[in-house]
Amino acid sequence: MGQKERSPYYLAAIKVIKKIPKGKVATYGQIARLAGRPQAVRAVAWFLHSSSKKEKLPWHRVVNAKGEISLSLDQGYFTQKQLLEKEGVHFSLYDKIDLKKYQWSK
DNA sequence: AACCTGACTTCGG
DNA sequence: TCCGAAGCCAGGT
Numbered sequence: 001m002g003q004k005e006r007s008p009y010y011l012a013a014i015k016v017i018k019k020i021p022k023g024k025v026a027t028y029g030q031i032a033r034l035a036g037r038p039q040a041v042r043a044v045a046w047f048l049h050s051s052s053k054k055e056k057l058p059w060h061r062v063v064n065a066k067g068e069i070s071l072s073l074d075q076g077y078f079t080q081k082q083l084l085e086k087e088g089v090h091f092s093l094y095d096k097i098d099l100k101k102y103q104w105s106k
Numbered sequence: 107a108a109c110c111t112g113a114c115t116t117c118g119g
Numbered sequence: 120t121c122c123g124a125a126g127c128c129a130g131g132t
Contacts, residue, residue, distance in 0.1 A: 007129080009128085009129090010129085027114090027115090028113085028114050028115075029114075029115055029116090032114085032115090032127095032128095037127090037128080038115095039115085039126075039127050039128080040127065040128050040129085041114045041115055041127075041128085042111095042112065042114055042115090042126090042127060042128055042129080043127080043128040043129050043130095044113095044114080044128090045112060045113050045114055045128095046111095046112065046113085046128075046129055046130070047129085048113060049112070049113050050129090050130075052113090059113080062113075063113095064113085064114065064115085065114075065115060065116090069113085070113045070114075071113055072113090075113075076113080080113090
């Protein structure tokens with residue numbers, strides 16, 4: 001019984017993130033919308049940051065609205081880029097992802 | 107209990 | 120088209 005209670009929104013967001021298929025990416029706004037709270041993008045970012053490890057989330061498949069990696073260079077930037085390239089996601093110059101091509105459409 | 111921060115998005119100038 | 124500011128949510132201090 002040591003389980004900590006989590007909000008329905010947390011659970012919904014996690015569930016959505018886990019559904020992102022390999023080789024595709026989703027934006028924070030997209031996840032927030034699918035989870036039922038379109039304006040809670042910052043919460044989604046927090047969930048991802050705090051629980052990606054224990055929930056075993058495909059965190060690297062989440063990028064910002066511009067199709068860029070949101071991490072700074074001294075954080076997981078390269079790790080995320082490598083993971084995505086390994087799944088076949090192509091980065092253009094300036095490390096941008098073509099969302100029209102790679103964004104997950106439900 | 108109040109204030110701050112964060113792996114963001116959107117709108118206005 | 121680019122940049123600054125506001126808005127929103129949850130957890131940490």
